[in-house]
Amino acid sequence: MNPYAKLTFSLSLVLGTAITISSNHWVAAWTGLEINTLAIIPLISKSHHPRAIEAAIKYFLVQAAASTLLLFSSMINAWHTGQWDITQLSHPTSSLLLTAAIAMKLGLVPFHFWFPEVLQGSPLITALLLSTVMKFPPITILFLTSHSLNPTLLATMAIASAALGGWMGLNQTQIRKVLAFSSISHLGWMSIVLIYNPKLTLATFYIYCTMTGAIFLTLNTTKSFKLSTMMTSWTKTPVLNTTLMMTLLSLAGLPPLTGFLPKWLIIQELSKQEMAVPATIIAILSLLSLFFYLRLAYYSTITLPPNPTNLMKQWHANKPASTLIATLSSMSTLLLPLSPMILALI
DSSP, rough: HHHHHHHHHHHHHHHHHHHHHHHBBBBHHHHHHHHHHHHHHHHSHHHHHHHHHHHHHHHHHHHHHHHHHHHHHHHHHHHSOOOOOOGGGGOOOOOHHHHHHHHHHTTTTTTTTHHHHOOOOOOHHHHHHHGGGGGGGHHHHOOOOTSSOOOHHHHHHHHHHHHHHHHHHTTOOBBBHHHHHHHHHHHHHHHHHHOOOOOOOOHHHHHHHHHHHHHHHHHHHHTTBBBBHHHGGGGGGGHHHHHHHHHHHHHTTOOTTTTTOOOHHHHHHHTTTTTHHHHHHHHHHHHHHHHHHHHHHHHHOOOOOOOOGGSSSSSOOOOOOOOOHHHHHHHHHHGGGGGHHHHHHH
């Protein structure tokens, strides 16, 4: 892709995100979401592979339907209340339609089927953008309207997302699909606490973005797309693969790594709200995700197919150095001791 075109699309992504997260008017928020959608589609399809073109078309159709629902929801609310302010969402039908629209944009169950397919057809860096940056504007809209949403509906969708995200990720051999189901599972954790503590949802999203960013950038450096290529990548970059294993375990939510913090805080918040049963269910369902994270970690560092002795270590391989990967990996594994400061910010 032409560097100028890539720069234009990247700046459009930043612009669309900035417009949505800073707007109070429904039409402005919708405009930002549309700019984002139109900017990411060329980045998905830039390889001109049939799978990439298919992913771009699927993404466009789903996002167009979600944007239509969002606009329809805001129009119904404006019709009944005379308000176009995002925070003034009060009509129950509007609230229901908005929940469906944002769930479709994020890939929450039952609107999740497009997400793994689109991620599988995208390059790794575009897949990173789809998993992190593209989810920020819809989550911001949920944050602004959290007081108007239906708690039972959100909790049901959240538990279903945690269950299906873990269950469907078990049988995957493509790493991007595994990370797509991981994203769906994490969205379940963010959604279940949204009504009770919206700031905790945002904090969970930021920590998730840090961990996912470290994983995608590491996979892009080692050019690992499948579990079979992941098994041999440690011979090129042993240190990088070790940090990848730690980041995967952090994404699974194991203490004493950073990923344990949001899950701990969410379960604590749900217990305070007398939602012990949903908290127990979602905690048990996270064991499904733990299995495939452990499998990825196992493949990245421990397993090695039969090799001649002189090929076990690639001594002359170029060692890629990236300050960004080092920073994100450190943040993904070492932030738990700073939890009092993070709690103070929340």
